[in-house]
Amino acid sequence: MIQTQRFVRSLQRSRMSLEREDRPEVFALCGREWDLLDEVFAPVFCPSTAIAVDFLGLDGPVPPPVPRGASFLEIGCGSGVTAVMAALAGYDHVVAADISPRAVENAAVNAERHGVEDRLRAVHSDLFSGLASDERFDVVFWSSNYVLAPEDYQYQSVHERAYVDTGYRAHRRFLEQVPHWLTPTGSALLHFSDRGDLVELDRIAGQSGRELSLLRSVRVKEPEYGGDVVEHMLFEIRAADRGAGASVPRGSVITA
Numbered sequence: 001m002i003q004t005q006r007f008v009r010s011l012q013r014s015r016m017s018l019e020r021e022d023r024p025e026v027f028a029l030c031g032r033e034w035d036l037l038d039e040v041f042a043p044v045f046c047p048s049t050a051i052a053v054d055f056l057g058l059d060g061p062v063p064p065p066v067p068r069g070a071s072f073l074e075i076g077c078g079s080g081v082t083a084v085m086a087a088l089a090g091y092d093h094v095v096a097a098d099i100s101p102r103a104v105e106n107a108a109v110n111a112e113r114h115g116v117e118d119r120l121r122a123v124h125s126d127l128f129s130g131l132a133s134d135e136r137f138d139v140v141f142w143s144s145n146y147v148l149a150p151e152d153y154q155y156q157s158v159h160e161r162a163y164v165d166t167g168y169r170a171h172r173r174f175l176e177q178v179p180h181w182l183t184p185t186g187s188a189l190l191h192f193s194d195r196g197d198l199v200e201l202d203r204i205a206g207q208s209g210r211e212l213s214l215l216r217s218v219r220v221k222e223p224e225y226g227g228d229v230v231e232h233m234l235f236e237i238r239a240a241d242r243g244a245g246a247s248v249p250r251g252s253v254i255t256a
C-alpha cells in the first residue's frame with residue numbers, strides 16, 4: 001500500500017531542495033569540494049550520499065584495496081560524488097549513469113575537478129539503456145529513489161525521479177536486469193531506506209528471482225526532515241537459488 005504522506009513529503013523535499021536559498025553551487029563532502037549544477041540531487045540536504053560512500057568503504061582512512069582493472073557502475077550518479085570516490089579509491093573503469101542529463105554533466109564536471117576523467121565515463125541512461133551490451137562490472141551500485149509513488153503519478157520534472165519511483169517500476173527493472181551487467185564474480189548493490197516500502201521491494205525481488213541480502217545498515221537522524229530517524233540499508237542482490245544461508249541477517253549496524 002502506498003504511504004501517501006511519504007510520497008507527498010518526498011515531492012515537497014524535491015521541490016524545496018531546488019528552491020532553497022542556501023542551495024550551494026559548490027559543496028564540501030568527503031573532505032573535498034564538489035560542483036552542484038541546477039536540477040541535480042543535492043547531497044547537502046540529505047545524508048544519503050555520505051552514507052553511500054561510507055557503506056562502500058570509499059572514504060575510510062585506508063579504503064579496502066581494489067583489484068587492478070576493477071570496474072564500477074553507478075546507476076543514478078547525481079552530482080557524481082560516489083562514482084568519483086570509486087575512481088579515487090582505485091577502480092580503473094567507472095561509469096556514472098543517470099536519467100537526468102544535468103546529472104550526467106555534473107558527474108563529468110566533478111570527475112574533471114578531481115582528475116579522474118581518464119577513468120570515469122558519464123552516461124545518460126535510463127538504468128542500463130545507455131551502456132554497450134557487452135559491458136560488465138565488478139560492482140553495480142544504485143542509491144535509489146526508494147520512496148514508492150502511485151503507479152499513475154506523472155513526474156513533473158526529472159528531478160522528482162531522484163526521490164520517488166512510480167509503482168517501483170525502476171526498482172523492478174533494476175532487480176530483473178542487473179545480473180546481466182555483472183562480471184562472473186561481480187556484486188549488485190542497492191542502497192535503500194525505511195522511507196521506502198521494504199515489503200514491496202522484497203516481493204518484487206522474489207517475483208524477479210532475486211533475494212535481498214543485508215550487508216550494512218545505519219540509523220541516522222535527519223535534521224533537515226524534522227529530526228526523523230531513518231534507517232539506511234545496503235543490500236546485495238543475489239539470485240534466489242543461491243540459498244538463504246548466504247544472507248547476512250539484519251542488524252549488522254554501523255554508526256554514522
Ligand SMILES: C[S@@+](CC[C@H](N)C(=O)[O-])C[C@H]1O[C@@H](n2cnc3c(N)ncnc32)[C@H](O)[C@@H]1O
Pocket residue numbers: 041042043048049052075076077078079080081082097098099100103125126127128143144145158161162163170
Ligand atoms: C537519491 S538520488 C542519488 C544521487 C547520487 N547517487 C548521490 O548520492 O548524490 C537518485 C538518482 O537516481 C537517478 N535515477 C532515478 N531513476 C533513474 C533511472 N531509471 N535511471 C538512471 N538514473 C535514475 C536520479 O536522477 C538521481 O540522480
